[in-house]
Amino acid sequence: MAPSQRQIEEREARKQRILDGALNVFKANGIEGATMDHIAQESGFGKATLYYYFKSKEDVFSEILEAGWKNIWESLEPIIADQGSPRNSFIKLLIKIAEIAQARPGLFEFLFNAPKTIKLENQPWKEYQHRLYGVIQGLLEDGVREGEFPKINPELMFKALGGLFMGLVFMGDKKDPVSEKDVEKLLNQLITDPNYSSN
Amino acid sequence: MAPSQRQIEEREARKQRILDGALNVFKANGIEGATMDHIAQESGFGKATLYYYFKSKEDVFSEILEAGWKNIWESLEPIIADQGSPRNSFIKLLIKIAEIAQARPGLFEFLFNAPKTIKLENQPWKEYQHRLYGVIQGLLEDGVREGEFPKINPELMFKALGGLFMGLVFMGDKKDPVSEKDVEKLLNQLITDPNYSSN
DNA sequence: TTGTTTTTCGAATTAGTGGTCGAATATTAA
DNA sequence: TTAATATTCGACCACTAATTCGAAAAACAA
Structure with a gap:
């Protein structure tokens, strides 16, 4: 018998x-200290159930x-689709990412650290990662070509x-999280737009 | 009997x-794959000897x-002692670090990644790390105060x-290492000195 | 030489950890 | 109610990896 909709949702x-x-x-506990026993306990199931x-x-x-x-990816897509100057899209993109990172810091850190430890092929998420990196690269290339970046x-x-951004989000002892404003200001000042002297 | 100088050195x-x-x-093998068995084999000793x-x-x-x-720390000390403008010291410092990182990439990566995995108190190396970070912070503060940085x-x-730099050194698939020139150029362009327009 | 100290290491021992089993216990549909 | 079906989980298994043991080989000093 096919399971009902409700059953599927509950599952x-x-x-x-x-x-x-x-x-x-x-x-x-860090990615290493994350054992199935812990996860079972934390999530309130028996270990064997996890394997179900x-x-x-x-x-x-x-x-x-x-x-x-x-x-x-889906949060970023609208920004990417939205036509605008590369520089502008780029900054908006980073700010959005910061927003996401801020909203679920644990998840975000996991997203960027876990792959270093886990290592496997055919990871479907890599597709999203590649797409995003591709977009950013493209934005940078266009921006440089159009003279919007040094x-x-x-x-x-x-x-x-990439490192800078990771630094913003992760580095240090994560006392005070970085606000959007900070990111924006920082980027605006660091990545000086050669075309305009005030901004 | 006290061990001879030569014995001490051999040890x-x-x-x-x-x-x-x-x-x-x-x-x-990555920090996780590094087992005592491997280390023993790699270094040519029996495993138990490691524990000696x-x-x-x-x-x-x-x-x-x-x-x-x-x-x-010791490689950097002369640069730090050397009086000069904060901005200049800062760039020299980073370039020197890049140099070190380039010379022994494995070590450098270990230095920055291992702590995330190992976690322990009373690590004497933290002292050096703190000192270095303190110096860099100071340099930045002075530089901003003196108007050398935005x-x-x-x-x-x-x-x-910090993130940016780590990015330079580690990120990506480390195809081509970043040269000193790159670092210098990048820093010079990103961290525009507001006082001078040509440089 | 010879007794002592240093060094070495294969073979346990120990502590976990991912994963499996088989027997319950619920839930569902007839 | 009842026979499937879905879910749950404690106990177990297999394996890995850090650490320890105990004895032996080297190096040393007298």
Whole structure:
């Protein structure tokens, strides 16, 4: 018998509960300290039950990554579609990302740190990541070409800004989170638009 | 009987050999894949012997961190002592760090990544790290005060530049390493000195 | 030489950890 | 009510990896 809609939703909700638990455990104990036992306890299921819903530990993390990146991509899509100057789109993009990161810091950190530890092929979320990186690269290239950014090798700039951004979000002992205003101001000042002297 | 000078040196050399092996294993397998068995094999000792020289696995990593940070600090000290404009010292500092990072990329990456995984108190290397961060913060504060940098909250700038720099050194698939020239150019362009328009 | 100290390491031991089993316990549909 | 079906989980298994043991080989000093 095909399971009813309600059943499906409940099952999905249970999966989500496990996913949330996993993220909590990760946040508390680091990606290494996140054991299935902990996750089971945190999410309120027996360990074996986790395996009823997920094929493996990796599968759990995989789904977090997938959902996380998908969400990021979808939040960013409108900004990307929105035609505007590269520089402007770029800044809007970063601000939006900061917003997302601020909203769920644990998730965001996981999204960027977990891959270093987990390592696997055929990760569907990589598709989103690549797309996003591609867009950013393109924005930088266009911006440099149109003279909106200083003339720096875009790839280098990408790396640097990637690091910069990660730094903003993660670095230090995360006392005070960085506000949108901060990001905007910082970017506006660092990435001086050569065309306009006041801004 | 007190061990002779030569004995002490040989022992020290053996420890170093183990440390090097550990770093190799780390570089090859990531910080998680670095097992004592691997390290033993890589460094050419029996596993139990590692424990003759080091109290624990953590101790091994701890000593790498310690030596690494100490070395960085000592390489940087002359630049720090050297009186000059904050902006200039700052750039020289970063370039020097890039140099060090380039010379021993594995070590450098370890220095910045391991702490996230290992986590422990009373790590003597933290002292060096704090000192260095303090100096950089100071440089930024002075620079902003003296109008050599754009007026941005120095702490924020510190985080951002920290991330930026890490990005330069680590991020991406580390195809082509970033040259000093790149760093210098990038910094010169990003951190525009408001006082001089040509540079 | 020879007794002592230093160094070495294979073989346990120990502590976890991911994953599985099989038996309950609910839930559902007829 | 009842026979499936879905869900749950404690106990277990297999394996990995850090750490320890105990004895032996080297190096050393007398």
